[in-house]
Amino acid sequence: MQDIHKGVWQMGLAMLISGSIGAFVLLSGLPVTDVVFWRCAIGAVTLFTFIRFSKKPFSALSRASLALAVIGGVALVVNWLLLFAAYTRISIGLSTVVYNTQPFMLVMMGMLSGERVSLVKWGWLLLAFAGVVILLSSELAGSHSAEWLTGIGLALGAAFFYALTAMITRKLSSLTPQHIAFIQVLVGVVILLPMAQMPALSGDFPWTILLTLGVVHTGIMYQLLYSAIQKLPTPIIGSLSFIYPVVAILVDTVVFGHALNAVQLAGGALILFAAAGNNLGWGEKKPRECGVDSQCAD
Numbered sequence: 209m210q211d212i213h214k215g216v217w218q219m220g221l222a223m224l225i226s227g228s229i230g231a232f233v234l235l236s237g238l239p240v241t242d243v244v245f246w247r248c249a250i251g252a253v254t255l256f257t258f259i260r261f262s263k264k265p266f267s268a269l270s271r272a273s274l275a276l277a278v279i280g281g282v283a284l285v286v287n288w289l290l291l292f293a294a295y296t297r298i299s300i301g302l303s304t305v306v307y308n309t310q311p312f313m314l315v316m317m318g319m320l321s322g323e324r325v326s327l328v329k330w331g332w333l334l335l336a337f338a339g340v341v342i343l344l345s346s347e348l349a350g351s352h353s354a355e356w357l358t359g360i361g362l363a364l365g366a367a368f369f370y371a372l373t374a375m376i377t378r379k380l381s382s383l384t385p386q387h388i389a390f391i392q393v394l395v396g397v398v399i400l401l402p403m404a405q406m407p408a409l410s411g412d413f414p415w416t417i418l419l420t421l422g423v424v425h426t427g428i429m430y431q432l433l434y435s436a437i438q439k440l441p442t443p444i445i446g447s448l449s450f451i452y453p454v455v456a457i458l459v460d461t462v463v464f465g466h467a468l469n470a471v472q473l474a475g476g477a478l479i480l481f482a483a484a485g486n487n488l489g490w491g492e493k494k495p496r497e498c499g500v501d502s503q504c505a506d
Contacts, residue, residue, distance in 0.1 A: 212440065216448065227455025227458070228459045229425050230303065230459070234300070236418065240289055243418070244289055244396065247288070250419060256390060273382065277380060277395075279376060281393070281394070284373045285399055285400070300464075302344055308340050310368070313367055318443075326492065332443075332482045342474060343457060344457075344475070385433075393430075
């Protein structure tokens with residue numbers, strides 16, 4: 209139970225941090241490939257520093273574990289590329305609401321791997337997603353261009369690759385979160401190095417924004433996120449993920465002046481209510497106590 213509580217606050221904090229990513233990506237003014245490359249490169253240095261000062265140095269990796277970590281790294285980088293590209297075609301808010309179909313993809317992947325998901329958990333997830341739709345209902349109306357459809361497709365693709373990364377991470381329970389994230393961002397550096405622009409150290413290059421994305425949104429955030437994923441069951445991970453769109457909308461309001469209306473505030477409240485219901489087990493049957501001379505069925 210202590211691990212569950214620790215995982216909840218780690219996941220919650222990771223989602224709070226991730227909610228500001230979209231604003232930093234757009235404010236950088238760089239091509240998507242450059243943003244992701246520098247996020248990986250700076251994140252790798254940050255994670256390596258964490259590992260050096262931790263009491264858990266790298267242990268020998270089996271070929272299977274290394275292969276899974278590399279595949280997870282590819283999925284993670286593709287996730288970032290698709291999501292950041294969606295930001296440039298549709299609003300951060302709409303990208304976020306579409307991207308938050310990933311908890312449902314995560315639950316479905318969990319079911320395919322044998323995890324049991326109760327109807328009550330499904331109910332909380334559906335209620336949370338309804339809150340996301342209400343949150344951005346004004347953006348979901350009206351006619352849509354080819355650019356809009358492309359943005360929707362990119363966000364859906366990003367959601368799939370995020371869910372895939374999360375499932376792979378749960379299979380790497382023998383590795384610490386820092387080691388998993390470090391391997392994955394190194395994969396990103398290798399993949400994107402041929403496409404990245406190498407700027408001069410002086411000039412107007414947005415180093416402050418890139419350092420924030422690399423240190424805070426990658427090094428710190430993914431250490432928290434992966435640690436939580438290894439501790440929590442899939443439905444709770446999916447429910448806590450809905451904190452992210454609430455924070456993204458608030459950041460969007462502060463940075464870009466997109467004011468929240470009453471409908472959007474109601475949607476945000478519904479998301480948090482559903483997350484609380486899922487995490488606290490509202491509506492779930494309490495397990496009956498078993499005496500010394502009795503047996504309980506699973």
